[in-house]
Amino acid sequence: MPLIESKFQETLNDINFFHHNNYNLHHPLYKYTMELIYDNRNIPDKYIIVKNRILHQFPKIYKIVAKTGNLPLIKKMLCLNRNSGPNNYEYVFMGAAKIGNIKILKWMSKNNYPGHEFAIGYAAKNNQLETVKWLLDNDFNGRDTAIDYAAGKGHIDVVNFLLDKRCKISVRYAAKKGQFEMIKYLHSIDPTIIFDIYECNNLDILKFIYEYGATTFYSNCEHPHILSWLIGNNFVNKSVIISETVAQAGNLKCLQLLYFNDLLILSESVFDCAVKSKNVEMIKWLRDIECPFNSSATDSAVHIFSNSDSLVILKLLIGWKCPLGEELGTIAAFNGNLEMLKYLHKIGYILNDIMEYAAACGHLHIIIWMREQGYRWNESVCFFTVERNHLNVLRWLRGFDRNMYGLSSNETEICPWNERVCYAAIEHDQPDILKFALENECKLDDNYLIHLTQGHENIEILDCVNEHLKRTCSNVKMREDFASIVCARKNNIQL
Template identity: 25%
Template sequence: NVPEFLRSGSFYESLDTSEQHAQIQVPGSCYAECDEVNCFADFEKLINVVAFWILHSIPLTMIVFCSETEPSIWRDVLAENEALDFAKALLSIFESTTRLEKAIELGHTEVVKYLAQNTIGDVTSCVKAAELGRVDYLCILNQYSHPWNEKVCEKAAANGHLHCIKYLHENGCPWNKSLHIVGKPNCVQYVYEQGLEWDENILELVAASGHADTLKYFVDHGNTIDETILTSAAQYGNVACLKYLLEINCPVSESTCYAAAEFGHLECIQLLHQHFGTTMWTARISCLAACGGLECLQYLHENGCPWDYLTYERAAIGGYLDCIQYAHKNGLKWDSESARVAAMYDQLPCLNYMLENGCPLNVGITYEAANHGYSECLEYALQMGYPIYPSACLHAVRGGHLKCLMLLHQYNAVWDEEVTAEAAGSGHVDCLQYLHENGCPWDERTTTCAAGRGRLECLRYAFENGGLYYEDIIARPIGGIDSSSTPNMLQCLQYLHEEQNIPFTDDGAEIMVITMFCSI
């Protein structure tokens, strides 16, 4: 008498059961009267039993044991038997942080049922079932009140699982207009027939998503096409959509070519070229292609597209050295702004190539590098002997770029009292200290700017190091008090009066401010 639970397996089904009293020999380690698991020894033996009888499903008792005990208890024995599909599945599922989703993914219905009934899930379980087209799992999850939302319908539609969409809709799962964008044509048709309207710009959205079949469905149902649809397909490199739109003579504009070039979609550029020739090609397309990749720029140039100095600038912004090198080697003239742009965006390799290959000098190189704190570009320009922007030090301290300030001083850049005042007013005490220790002059403006902008640390440093000040300096913080800067201004006010013994003015405005904001 073979126990009932062993009869649902390939081994039992292969036996000749026509003889009523036929006998079979089974190793003792591979036989059990029932599938109870009360301890690890029961679990370990049941692994052998399931493997020998090739059961079609994992016994519930094994699932419960894995769920309710620490993984350290059963991990090793399952790993030792990982060649067995069911053991590998149990190990993968119950070591996962998303057990239910993993069970759905692996397709073990008995585990899905148990976990759906005994765990509190989130919407990701239904999303996974919808993605895989497992309407049976959606039924199970719905039975045990697992949540679902619009994302579940989106995932089903995106994968063309119409049977899932129908079940979800019939059982109250919400959906929205995004289904028209992500869905396969069969699902889009169904949701439209069920009353889900589409947006006015649906064609543009679908062209961007790349679903050519869905795009065709919408066009066939009366939606108007224009150049924005074609441009959307070109921008996202959706060749299938672009081909279809060109075949039905969708209107085109220069912006379509711009989009294909800027985002580096060579195949789209080639398609547009085949259909329209060079009639819409301008230097701007080459400029945009310089940040889309060398292949696009090369194709355009070899097929007669014009270019100008902006090609260099656009390439420099993104650091596309290969495009700069290609343009230079193929005769595109330099422009003095190109090197400045490279410095502005901290593209040292581009700057290096430009300046070493005859790009005209531009005093703005040191300005941009100092202003943005790009010390490597600044150091390179200084080493090469390029002119220093007159107010480079001022712009360096304004942003607190101490390393740039040090480099500029090393190369004898001009600085004066205005630079020191700017460092104090901007609150960069490290720059202020460096300036003072290295001989940059200061005057009353240093303390005035620090006090007037609430820079207590700079104010303190200036006073402790002999900084000059105007007689009315204590009035400076009052003018800058507002809702955001009040605490800093008050600190400066108190510092000047309490630590530097600077008297209040005759009108007593400072006392009024302190009383108002500090209650003293």
């Protein structure tokens, strides 16, 4: 893969575009689509197909497209509707509200798409006063967060309008963003709002909060000068929770402030939080002062989504004879961390029965590498591709498209499957996978197939089964009865 493509994929993973999962754009269709989206270019109709899972499995794409105001493209994309994670519709509302595109919001609302609870907040956050007015006039949900988002960005006109509409006052986001004047203004209207704040990186705001009695509040502990003030005024207790919070915030100076003021508790959980922070110097320092650790530290190291940080920390822990967790291979396979798996394999860590977790997240490169190392596969590997609609991986496992993804492989065997693939496709509304399975002799008794699907809500599932029965079922009455069910469902006829 060219360096520029590799860097682009790293960027997508770093910004968590793919929802807590390192993802590799091996499929050319996925790669070209992402490049078009980030270059703000139109997506050709030939790309807007169910096979292009980038357009329906990763909702942030809908937010990006909505921000361009391209309603015709949004309409086409929403027809794909194979999302198995956060709702695509929500992200259309977010993107449209962010740029104040009332036309898209009207169309989404008129067509009864769910997920509009975030629209008012996004409009308020981005100073879209006219959009906020329209959303409130049309009874959109989300009033309770609107003032908070507007205040966090200092949009006083939006805040005052929402106050006139008697929306709930909150300043959590304003405190997080350091909007001191806005907090003082809203506090003058409702003095109780400061007791709802849980994060603050501004010392002036923090002093103001404490001046008015919010004595149970603590900063998120990323800044030494704030923690010093809290300690100096006896607002910090010696507790495991405080020690964990400071460790996970990742600032070594803050953790040392606790230590030198006899406020740091040394425990396995605190060490684990330091690992999660990815601060290598903090981890080394804790080990130097003999903070205990256990296998949970290695689990946390492998969970880190930055592959390089993850491996560096794990090697440190192994060098210190830290016990290894039992799920390291599973976590690495689930995250798509090939370098981690190579290292675990090298040191003799048992990696059996983890291929299915790579399949669950579409990590074909992991499956190919594991096969090259001699790891066996079974029916569960195919089964695990279904829930998140990794049809491309399932096809590869079954011997299709093996030269399509730019991944070198000498694989000649076919991964076994069984009827569980069909069960899962029906359960998780995956008609494309069900169609592929039924067309390629994934065996399932016709009577049981009808039993599972005759009351199904998804018309595409019903159509798929209907076509399958036409091809394979010798029982004429059974075929005709099911065809009648499908026809009735399409015409909203109650049988």
